Each structure stands twice: as structure tokens, then as C-alpha cells.
Amino acid sequence: MKVLSIFGTRAEAIKMAPLVRALHDEPGIDHRLCVTDQEYDAVDAIVSLFGLQVDHELRLQAEGLSPNALMARLMAAVDPLLARDRPDCVLVHGDTTTAAACALAASHLRIPVGHVEAGLRSGDRSRAFPEEMNRRLVDSLAAWMFAPSPAARRNLQQERVSGRIWVTGNTGIDAAAAVSRRLRGPDLAVAMAGRYGWVDPQRRLVLVTGHRKERFGAAAPRLFAALRELARRPDVQIVYALPLDRELRDAVMDALGGLPNLHLVEALGYPAFLWFMQRARVVLTDSGSIQEEAPWLGTPVLLMRDATERPEAVASGMVSLVGIDSRRIVDAVGRRLADPAPRGETARPTYGDGRACERIVAALCGRPVPEFGAAAVRTASATLPY
Numbered sequence: 030m031k032v033l034s035i036f037g038t039r040a041e042a043i044k045m046a047p048l049v050r051a052l053h054d055e056p057g058i059d060h061r062l063c064v065t066d067q068e069y070d071a072v073d074a075i076v077s078l079f080g081l082q083v084d085h086e087l088r089l090q091a092e093g094l095s096p097n098a099l100m101a102r103l104m105a106a107v108d109p110l111l112a113r114d115r116p117d118c119v120l121v122h123g124d125t126t127t128a129a130a131c132a133l134a135a136s137h138l139r140i141p142v143g144h145v146e147a148g149l150r151s152g153d154r155s156r157a158f159p160e161e162m163n164r165r166l167v168d169s170l171a172a173w174m175f176a177p178s179p180a181a182r183r184n185l186q187q188e189r190v191s192g193r194i195w196v197t198g199n200t201g202i203d204a205a206a207a208v209s210r211r212l213r214g215p216d217l218a219v220a221m222a223g224r225y226g227w228v229d230p231q232r233r234l235v236l237v238t239g240h241r242k243e244r245f246g247a248a249a250p251r252l253f254a255a256l257r258e259l260a261r262r263p264d265v266q267i268v269y270a271l272p273l274d275r276e277l278r279d280a281v282m283d284a285l286g287g288l289p290n291l292h293l294v295e296a297l298g299y300p301a302f303l304w305f306m307q308r309a310r311v312v313l314t315d316s317g318s319i320q321e322e323a324p325w326l327g328t329p330v331l332l333m334r335d336a337t338e339r340p341e342a343v344a345s346g347m348v349s350l351v352g353i354d355s356r357r358i359v360d361a362v363g364r365r366l367a368d369p370a371p372r373g374e375t376a377r378p379t380y381g382d383g384r385a386c387e388r389i390v391a392a393l394c395g396r397p398v399p400e401f402g403a404a405a406v407r408t409a410s411a412t413l414p415y
């Protein structure tokens with residue numbers, strides 16, 4: 030079977046990397062990898078970290094393009110590759126414009142699509158935008174759907190999608206498990222401790238990321254006000270991992286540069302980011318994948334969104350929605366920091382057990398797949414009540 034995997038952003042690269050390795054090692058699969066340059070430098074770093082072989086690169090000069098321009102450029106660029114190679118399956122991930130464009134382009138050529146991380150839904154097309162539309166489009170086209178949780182499978186069944194569904198767990202947990210193992214080895218542990226020797230174990234670490242332009246852009250001053258207030262606490266150390274987007278990054282540097290208790294660090298490599306998540310008492314973020322990784326590491330998340338497509342960790346209490354409201358953020362961080370539970374004690378396998386890639390490869394090869402049985406996942410309101 031000929032399989033072509035395509036990705037273009039940092040999050041996709043992290044979550045597809047262990048699967049690409051597993052597909053490469055599977056004798057029944059002839060695998061090729063194509064990367065787009067939606068977030069080129071960050072993707073390149075992940076390709077090196079996991080030792081992946083890239084067979085095709087699509088250079089689009091994607092930075093700053095509108096969703097329509099990016100979609101059009103992606104479809105035009107991937108079309109000749111698909112027409113020439115005619116894989117038996119094109120594998121895409123999640124909800125990016127790369128995933129939507131490549132799934133549609135493959136479908137136009139009647140090439141079957143496999144969707145990794147299928148079935149996530151916020152229930153509102155504008156949250157997140159355009160990702161909720163992207164993921165619905167890909168699921169409506171896919172022949173193979175790899176749902177990360179039973180709830181994601183239920184979403185797909187309710188929509189009566191035509192493809193086949195397997196519950197596999199999220200491949201992001203496979204990636205986090207692999208890199209966490211490396212972080213326990215002497216080389217990386219020493220490198221991290223040396224590079225980030227300024228991290229003070231006596232103070233409580235708050236890790237921050239914020240990059241969702243559609244909401245975060247306009248609301249950023251409210252986050253900045255909250256962080257300035259929190260930075261006055263002598264018992265707290267704040268680390269802000271800067272966004273990849275240059276405009277947002279400059280806005281954060283202008284607003285928060287020079288505060289004594291707040292460290293602005295350039296977008297961290299994945300091992301370094303995991304290292305910080307392991308040490309943080311709380312992560313304040315608007316990211317999708319961090320809602321999965323941090324609970325797996327036992328670190329609670331305050332989510333700067335009004336809604337999430339990942340209700341499971343909200344139900345388990347590891348993720349709380351705080352919107353982007355200064356008072357709500359300061360109070361929620363205060364409550365989390367006052368929580369006496371030592372970090373790590375609450376780690377849960379909500380989103381995966383590290384075997385998602387193995388299941389996806391088995392499904393593609395037509396072997397039986399013992400599905401991921403997430404421990405009784407309750408559903409809870411995944412929307413802020415305002």
C-alpha cells in the first residue's frame with residue numbers, strides 16, 4: 030500500500046512524526062512524506078528531532094497569506110504530486126488549512142483520504158476559525174478516520190460520515206511519551222538544566238502561550254494586564270513561550286519586555302517546551318494540543334478560549350476555560366497556585382496511552398485493532414457560560 034503523509038505546521042509535525050516513523054518501519058507500507066511550509070522552520074526542527082526523511086517539499090511562501098490564498102496555493106502545489114504518485118491513501122492531520130486543502134485535492138483525484146485526529150468538534154464554526162470548518166470538511170471526505178477518543182467517534186457517528194472509524198488515542202501522546210523518555214536520559218536533562226539554569230525551583234512556574242490570532246490578537250491586552258499583575262507576586266516565575274507569528278510575537282515583546290519576574294523566550298523547541306510543561310504548576314494557553322499534553326504530564330491548564338473541541342479534560346478537571354478576561358485569569362491562576370496537590374499526581378491517560386500510531390498502522394494494513402479505551406470519559410459543558 031502506498032501512503033503519502035502531508036503536514037505543514039508545528040503541531041501537525043509533532044503529532045504526525047511518530048506515525049511517520051511507524052509507517053516507515055511497516056513492511057506492508059510504502060510511505061512517502063510531503064511537508065508544506067505553513068510554519069517551515071518549526072516543522073524543520075521536528076523533522077530533525079524525529080529523524081524523518083522528507084520526500085517532497087512544497088514551498089508556498091505561506092506567511093501572511095489569507096486562508097483562501099493559502100488554500101488555493103496549497104491545492105495547486107499538491108495537485109501534480111498527487112496526480113503523478115497516485116498513492117492509495119493520503120494521510121492528513123487535524124484541522125489545519127494544509128489538511129483541508131490536501132484532503133480536497135486528493136478527493137478531486139479520487140484518492141482515498143485518512144484523517145488522523147478525526148471527530149473533534151467545538152460545535153461552533155467560528156470557534157476555532159477556520160479550524161472547525163477544516164476538520165468537518167476533512168471528515169466528510171475521509172475514508173479512514175482515526176478518532177482520538179470515544180467522544181470524537183460519537184461526533185462522527187452523529188454526522189453519519191461515510192468513512193470507517195477507529196478509536197486510537199491521540200498520536201500527540203505517542204510523541205510526548207517518546208520525547209519525555211529522551212528528556213529522562215542524561216544528555217538532554219543536562220542540556221536543559223544548563224540552558225535554563227535561571228528557572229527557580231523555589232518559585233511556582235506559570236507557563237504561557239498565546240497564538241490564536243482570530244481571538245487572541247484583539248484580546249491580548251487583557252492577557253498582558255493579567256500577566257503584569259501576576260508578575261508582581263514574589264513567589265511566582267512566569268515563562269512566556271513567544272508565538273511563531275512575527276506580528277503577535279512583536280506585540281508580546283512590546284507589552285511585556287523588561288518585567289523582572291517574566292521571561293520571554295523565543296518559541297521553544299519541542300523537548301524544551303515539554304521540559305517547561307513538566308515543571309509548570311499551571312499552563313495558561315489558547316493552544317489545542319497543549320490541552321492534551323499537559324494533563325498527560327499532570328499539569329493543569331487554564332484555557333484562554335470560550336469553547337473547546339476537547340471536552341474530556343474539562344470533565345476531568347485538568348482543563349478550565351477562562352476566556353481572555355484579566356480578572357478571571359488572575360483569579361484562576363491564583364487558585365491553581367494555591368492548590369496543594371503536587372504536580373504529576375493527577376496525570377491521566379485521557380487522550381492516549383502512547384499506542385495510537387501502532388493502532389493506525391494496524392488499521393491501514395487491515396489487521397485487527399484493539400481500540401483505545403479511554404477510562405470512563407464523562408462529558409461536561411465545554412463552553413463558558415457567557
Ligand SMILES: CC(=O)N[C@@H]1[C@@H](OP(=O)(O)OP(=O)(O)OC[C@H]2O[C@@H](n3ccc(=O)[nH]c3=O)[C@H](O)[C@@H]2O)O[C@H](CO)[C@@H](O)[C@@H]1O
Pocket residue numbers: 038039040041043044122123124125146157160238240270271295296297298299300302303315316317318319322
Ligand atoms: C483549533 C486548534 O486547537 N487547532 C490545533 C492546531 O494546533 P495547536 O493549537 O495545538 O498549535 P500550537 O499551540 O502552535 O502547537 C502546539 C504544539 O507545539 C508545542 N510547542 C508549543 C509552544 C512552543 O514554544 N514550543 C512547542 O514545541 C506544544 O507542545 C504542542 O505540541 O493544529 C493541530 C494539528 O492539526 C490540531 O491538533 C489542533 O486541534
